[in-house]
């Protein structure tokens with residue numbers, strides 16, 4: 001049965017005779033120049049890809065160019081063919097870009113994949129295979145592509161005991177107990193899937209970092225993984241615990257300004273680089289949710305980060321410092337990261353990157369952008385997105401994150417006037433950053449299909465594609481993924497693209513519409529508990545976030561409240577300060593409004609809230625109907641699996657809706673409008 005293991009790198013024979021015929025006429029053998037491990041990986045991928053897609057063995061041994069050659073290589077390896085004019089063609093391709101062209105060489109029709117480097121060639125090969133998997137005609141093809149962001153990194157929240165924080169798809173892929181001896185072939189498939197999108201870095205372990213990762217026995221295992229990933233262009237990074245000099249090194253302090261601490265980190269970094277010459281660097285969660293950091297030594301974020309940055313600098317390593325901080329003393333959690341980090345702008349070393357979650361709170365179904373984007377002209381700023389569905393029903397719900405990712409990237413910060421989107425800031429098109437990066441928190445695990453819900457693969461895919469080119473549309477990515485992962489049949493692709501595109505908004509509506517946020521049961525973050533009020537910290541309760549009372553609902557972040565809105569640039573500050581000009585999807589993020597406040601629809605705020613909650617459930621039911629309509633167009637196993645998971649989702653959505661509507665009703669004291677009184681079982 002189709003179990004989803006191949007994800008989008010399925011190379012089943014093309015079932016469109018016309019497309020197949022056109023490919024057959026275009027190439028019949030492959031000439032790869034060069035034999036580095038990366039080019040070998042490219043050849044292996046082509047061997048399985050072409051054989052699978054076209055159903056015939058390909059000749060990879062031809063020594064010369066003929067009609068129908070698929071010619072592949074770097075600018076250096078192809079230097080014999082001066083007629084190709086590669087120097088000009090590749091002048092904008094950089095170290096990772098490539099070109100694909102159908103053209104003439106010596107009077108013969110060939111297809112060319114060329115790049116400045118081996119990894120560019122591999123990326124080009126994946127691009128060609130993707131075009132074939134999605135049945136695109138290659139006549140006259142002329143592609144030139146290179147990434148807009150330099151470091152495209154997955155973050156695994158994997159513990160060393162193999163439990164994955166917020167993972168939900170089995171155990172950690174990293175089988176520490178059998179490494180370094182046993183090199184699970186799955187590591188190579190992991191690398192292939194990531195390289196196919198251009199992911200070029202992976203942080204192996206949880207940001208809540210176990211210091212033992214820096215022990216020699218673990219580094220020996222990490223080295224093996226780095227060796228396997230290297231041909232695929234993927235650098236390994238490690239999350240480190242700020243107290244490591246004490247926990248692992250036996251020192252008495254981890255004070256970043258103590259010379260012995262700097263010395264310890266320098267030596268540790270040198271040791272890692274000896275094993276892994278292209279080691280990416282360290283990721284640090286410091287002074288956040290109980291993790292240690294520089295504060296206990298009365299040092300700043302910059303002092304803590306710079307010390308570690310200096311340790312990896314001699315080998316061009318990066319130090320990624322997270323900005324996910326909040327404190328019980330702060331009156332509004334929203335404000336905290338900005339208040340802590342903006343005064344530090346300009347104080348970090350060039351090789352420090354500050355990793356900021358898309359929103360000011362924590363990966364909620366919808367958040368406005370974190371005001372740190374745009375406020376740090378002198379600090380390399382990385383965007384952190386969440387692929388794993390911590391707040392979207394774990395691996396049970398269908399909630400394609402593409403629309404959330406593009407929404408996050410397209411928010412306009414106005415930092416340098418209109419058009420200063422988050423995407424442009426992260427790609428260093430607004431300020432002049434030394435390094436650029438984007439990070440995605442993944443849930444990959446030992447489940448056969450990697451992600452638990454088969455559709456979470458699509459969010460992994462969307463992250464990878466947007467990391468390469470943040471201007472892509474979530475809809476185009478959804479279509480591409482569906483075609484590669486299931487079938488090119490438009491009777492399937494069209495309706496299910498729509499299902500994917502609607503799925504995130506459905507999740508917003510049945511959980512926290514109109515700018516409500518964080519109504520989750522504390523701890524597990526699966527089901528609703530908007531009534532939660534009695535916890536040791538107010539910022540862990542739900543009532544802190546929604547502030548529902550007899551007089552209304554929502555968090556006042558204007559000047560009369562926490563004034564978090566003041567952290568945005570003037571045009572946005574103005575827009576968000578007035579409920580009339582605040583987009584309704586963010587209304588209760590910024591305003592506390594009476595229950596009978598009039599909405600655009602003409603309904604009261606209470607009526608609109610109820611309407612959205614019911615709409616969320618109805619959308620899930622519509623998703624179920626659409627899914628059932630495609631029965632027979634894809635394999636039975638995945639059809640049945642998704643169908644069953646949608647049943648869970650529908651039940652959960654009803655629980656969310658009823659819990660929230662009934663709870664808020666105890667404050668609004670208003671009836672549920674007639675049209676929503678449903679006599680049936682829910």
Ligand code: GCU
Pocket residue numbers: 165166207208285289324362390
């Ligand atoms: C969330 C999540 C934690 C995680 C934290 C982080 O709060 O629930 O599990 O450790 O984010 O990003 O550091």
